Amino acid sequence: xxxxxxxxxxxxxxxxxxxxxxxxxxxxxxxxxxxxxxxxxxxxxxxxxxxxxxxxxxxxxxxxxxxxxxxxxxxxxxxxxxxxxxxxxxxxxxxxxxxxxxxxxxxxxxxxxxxxxxxxxxxxxxxxxxxxxxxxxxxxxxxxxxxxxxxxxxxxxxxxxxxxxxxxxxxxxxxxxxxxxxxxxxxxxxxxxxxxxxxxxxxxxxxxxxxxxxxxxxxxxxxxxxxxxxxxxxxxxxxxxxxxxxxxxxxxxxxxxxxxxxxxxxxxxxxxxxxxxxxxxxxxxxxxxxxxxxxxxxxxxxxxxxxxxxxxxxxxxxxxxxxxxxxxxxxxxxxxxxxx
Numbered sequence: 001x002x003x004x005x006x007x008x009x010x011x012x013x014x015x016x017x018x019x020x021x022x023x024x025x026x027x028x029x030x031x032x033x034x035x036x037x038x039x040x041x042x043x044x045x046x047x048x049x050x051x052x053x054x055x056x057x058x059x060x061x062x063x064x065x066x067x068x069x070x071x072x073x074x075x076x077x078x079x080x081x082x083x084x085x086x087x088x089x090x091x092x093x094x095x096x097x098x099x100x101x102x103x104x105x106x107x108x109x110x111x112x113x114x115x116x117x118x119x120x121x122x123x124x125x126x127x128x129x130x131x132x133x134x135x136x137x138x139x140x141x142x143x144x145x146x147x148x149x150x151x152x153x154x155x156x157x158x159x160x161x162x163x164x165x166x167x168x169x170x171x172x173x174x175x176x177x178x179x180x181x182x183x184x185x186x187x188x189x190x191x192x193x194x195x196x197x198x199x200x201x202x203x204x205x206x207x208x209x210x211x212x213x214x215x216x217x218x219x220x221x222x223x224x225x226x227x228x229x230x231x232x233x234x235x236x237x238x239x240x241x242x243x244x245x246x247x248x249x250x251x252x253x254x255x256x257x258x259x260x261x262x263x264x265x266x267x268x269x270x271x272x273x274x275x276x277x278x279x280x281x282x283x284x285x286x287x288x289x290x291x292x293x294x295x296x297x298x299x300x301x302x303x304x305x306x307x308x309x310x311x312x313x314x315x316x317x318x319x320x321x322x323x324x325x326x327x328x329x330x331x332x333x334x335x336x337x338x339x340x
Contacts, residue, residue, distance in 0.1 A: 028127055032099045035132035036148045037078060037090050037111055038070040042159035068214075073113060073151060081108040081120065081243075095133060096149075103127035108243065108250075111151040117171070118248040119151040152178070152249050160216060163209055169218045175244040177217040177227070178251045181237075188213035189256055197228040222246045238310045265307045269299050269318050277303025281320035285309055 072094025079087040080101065088096045101107065106124040126145075135146040152160075160176075161169050169176070183189035190212045196203040198220065208217045215229070225244045229237040235256045242250050269281040281299040285307050299305045307316075319325040 028103055028129070030100050031103045031125060031127065032097065032129045033101055033125060033132070034095065034097045034130070035145075036094045036136060037073045037076045037096060038094065038148055038150055039073040039076075039113075039116060040068045040070060040150055040152050040156050042153075042156050043068060068156065068211075070150070073111075073116075076111050076113040076116070076151060078149065079110050079112075081110060083107075101125055109149055110248075111149050113151060116151045116153050117157055117176075118245070119149075119251060120243070120245065120248060121149050121251045122242070122253075123147055123149075150251055152251075160218070163211065163216070164206075164218060171247045173221075173246065174219045175222055175246055176249045177220055177225070177242060177244065178249060179215040179217075179227070179229075179240070179254050180251065181213045181215070181254050181256055183256045191215065191229075191232050193231060194229045195231040197230070199226050200228075220244045236310060263309050265309055265316070267305055267316075269303045269305065269320070277301075278320050278323070279303060281305075281318050281323075283307065284317040285314045286317060 074090055074092045074094055076090045076094070077087065078090065078096045078098055083102065086098060086100045088098045090096045103125060104127040106122060108120045108122055111119045130145045132145045132147055136148060181189045181191055191210060194210070194215065196208050196217065198217070203217065207219050208215060217227070222244050225242055227240040227242065237254065237256060240252065240254065242252055244250060265285065269278045269283065270276065271278060279299055279301045281303070283297050283299060283305045285295045295307050295309060297305050297307055316328045317325060
């Protein structure tokens with residue numbers, strides 16, 4: 001006997017981490033992306049780093065203010081983790097054209113250049129060719145994919161060493177994570193005094209610090225890493241899962257979730273043979289993308305369940321004693337119920 005179906009109704013659309021607008025072009029398996037690489041430089045000397053005693057103290061920049069100066073980076077090498085043959089080099093203006101990108105996936109784009117720390121940045125691409133260059137021109141243009149890649153200079157690394165204070169940043173055996181927080185209208189959003197947990201354990205304050213809208217975690221062991229951030233007033237920050245590479249930096253843009261952006265998923269678990277409801281079944285929402293928070297509940301006497309979820313992409317699992325576990329992949333469709 002197996003569980004027949006889950007009926008999912010949306011009270012709010014649940015979106016993917018990196019919103020990809022609909023473009024009227026034919027979907028493709030491999031796409032081309034045109035954009036820029038910028039190098040992050042340390043702030044002006046008048047801006048001193050905030051040491052983490054405790055983290056996040058001091059006067060951060062206002063929302064929307066850029067903390068680290070950027071400059072277009074010519075001669076930078078761009079590649080994709082797991083697809084080493086997909087690569088390009090930026091021109092004299094820092095622009096690259098990367099072809100053969102597997103579409104509709106989340107990729108880690110790696111930027112390398114002499115004088116810069118190897119930097120990985122997570123970007124989800126759509127299934128059509130994209131051109132981001134118009135998003136960053138001096139004259140306003142229609143912008144469908146406002147994403148550019150970033151790399152951290154050695155000078156910036158020295159600035160972070162200073163910000164770490166008495167703690168030594170070890171890039172020989174570990175890696176570094178830079179989380180950049182964004183609020184409404186994709187504006188940088190400073191955070192203060194967060195509590196940070198890495199792989200379920202509290203991360204010691206001497207191994208992270210806040211610089212305006214950026215949270216920098218260093219001496220992070222290599223491998224897949226789960227990061228949970230708590231104690232940030234009035235917002236919910238989803239669980240983040242990122243790969244960490246020895247001697248490299250992983251940059252990830254985090255969309256801050258306001259409570260009003262939460263979604264509700266309701267449904268019912270039934271027996272496949274007789275359509276009788278199954279009470280006490282365990283229903284789980286498992287995040288599929290980089291953002292999202294694992295949630296679980298049990299069905300009531302009528303087989304009904306409710307899950308309150310942060311924006312993200314999920315698969316829904318149902319299991320009960322005497323039944324095989326079933327997985328259902330959630331598909332965005334706010335205008336109708338999704339039935340399995």
